Amino acid sequence: MDYQMQNTLLYVENLSVAYGEKVVIKDVSFVEKDVTREGSVTGQVIAVVGRSGRGKSTLFRALTGLIKPTTGKILIADVATGVENDAKEVHEGDVGFVDQKYTLFRNKTIYQALMFALRHKDFSKEEKHNTITKYLQEWGLEKAKDQYPCELSGGQRQRTAIIEQILCSGHYMVLDEPFSGLDIGNIEDVKKAFSLITSLHEFNTIIYSTHDIELAVELADSIYVIGYPTIDGKTADYGTIVKHVDMKERKLAWKEYGVEHLEVVKEIKAAMLTS
Ligand SMILES: Nc1ncnc2c1ncn2[C@@H]1O[C@H](COP(=O)(O)OP(=O)(O)OP(=O)(O)O)[C@@H](O)[C@H]1O
Ligand SMILES: [Mg+2]
Known part of the structure; x- marks a missing residue:
C-alpha cells in the first residue's frame, strides 16, 4: 500500500530516565513522522512491547511530560504555530495519558x-x-x-x-496497556476507538503498550520492543529499544491480519525472550 512520510510528529533523542540513582531506560532514540496515504486520513498507531519491568511505563511517563528525563530530549509537533515542522518540547498536558492503573x-x-x-x-x-x-x-x-x-x-x-x-486529548494519546483486563467485546470497542481516532485527523497519533503481541502486530504501523540490551555478551540492567518493526515498510500495515503478521509476532517474541 502506497504511503508518504511528512512532518515529524515525535522526535526522541538519546533519552534516559532514572529513578533516583537507578537508570531505568537509556539510549532511547526514535522518530515518528506523519504518514499519509492518498484518499484516506491516516493517523499513526505505535505499539511498545517488552517484558515486565523493562521500562514501558517509564518511557510513557517521559513522553507525556510526567517525569523529567535525565538526559535527552522529546519533541512533538507544534501545530498551534501553523509553521510546518515546528516542534516543541513536550510538557505535561500536551499528550493525553491513560495510565496503567486507570486513574x-x-x-x-x-x-x-x-x-x-x-x-x-x-x-x-x-x-x-x-x-x-x-x-x-x-x-x-x-x-x-x-x-x-x-x-x-x-x-x-x-x-x-x-x-x-x-x-x-489533542493529537497525541498515550495508553499504557489499554487492552489488559478487558473482555472480548471491550477489546473490540478499544480497537474501534483506535481506528476512529486515527481517521479523524492526519496528525492523530496513538502510542500504546501491550503484552498481547498479536494486538501490537494487528493494530500498529510501527512497533518498538523495549528490552535489556546485550553488551559485550552481558545483559544490561536498563531498558532500551532492542528492535523496531516498521509495518509500513513490510507492507503489512492497514492490512487484514494474516500469515505474514504471524511471522512478525514470532520475530518479536524471539527478540523479547533474549532481552
Ligand atoms: N516510581 C518508581 N521509583 C523507582 N523505581 C521505579 C518506579 N517506577 C518504576 N520503577 C522501576 O523501573 C523499572 C521499569 O518499570 P516500568 O513500570 O517502566 O516497567 P514496564 O515495562 O512498564 O513493566 P510492566 O510491563 O510490568 O508494566 C522497574 O524496575 C521498576 O521497578
Ligand atoms: Mg508498565
Whole structure:
C-alpha cells in the first residue's frame, strides 16, 4: 500500500530516565513522522512491547511530560504555530495519558468525569450531554454512569479513562496497556476507538503498550520492543529499544491480519525472550 512520510510528529533523542540513582531506560532514540496515504486520513498507531519491568511505563511517563528525563530530549509537533515542522518540547498536558492503573477522579461519577473532560470544548450543554450519552451507550457504561470509581469494575474504570482521553486529548494519546483486563467485546470497542481516532485527523497519533503481541502486530504501523540490551555478551540492567518493526515498510500495515503478521509476532517474541 502506497504511503508518504511528512512532518515529524515525535522526535526522541538519546533519552534516559532514572529513578533516583537507578537508570531505568537509556539510549532511547526514535522518530515518528506523519504518514499519509492518498484518499484516506491516516493517523499513526505505535505499539511498545517488552517484558515486565523493562521500562514501558517509564518511557510513557517521559513522553507525556510526567517525569523529567535525565538526559535527552522529546519533541512533538507544534501545530498551534501553523509553521510546518515546528516542534516543541513536550510538557505535561500536551499528550493525553491513560495510565496503567486507570486513574480517575475519586469524587466524580463517570458522567461528571466525562463532562469535566469536555470542559474546554466549544459545545452547548446539550451537545455535551448527547456526546457523553452516545459513548456511555456504545461502551456499555450507561447503567454505571452515576457511580463513583470505587464502585466500578476494573474494565469499567478503564473504559471511562479511555473515553475521558478521547474527549479531551489533542493529537497525541498515550495508553499504557489499554487492552489488559478487558473482555472480548471491550477489546473490540478499544480497537474501534483506535481506528476512529486515527481517521479523524492526519496528525492523530496513538502510542500504546501491550503484552498481547498479536494486538501490537494487528493494530500498529510501527512497533518498538523495549528490552535489556546485550553488551559485550552481558545483559544490561536498563531498558532500551532492542528492535523496531516498521509495518509500513513490510507492507503489512492497514492490512487484514494474516500469515505474514504471524511471522512478525514470532520475530518479536524471539527478540523479547533474549532481552
Ligand atoms: N516510581 C518508581 N521509583 C523507582 N523505581 C521505579 C518506579 N517506577 C518504576 N520503577 C522501576 O523501573 C523499572 C521499569 O518499570 P516500568 O513500570 O517502566 O516497567 P514496564 O515495562 O512498564 O513493566 P510492566 O510491563 O510490568 O508494566 C522497574 O524496575 C521498576 O521497578
Ligand atoms: Mg508498565
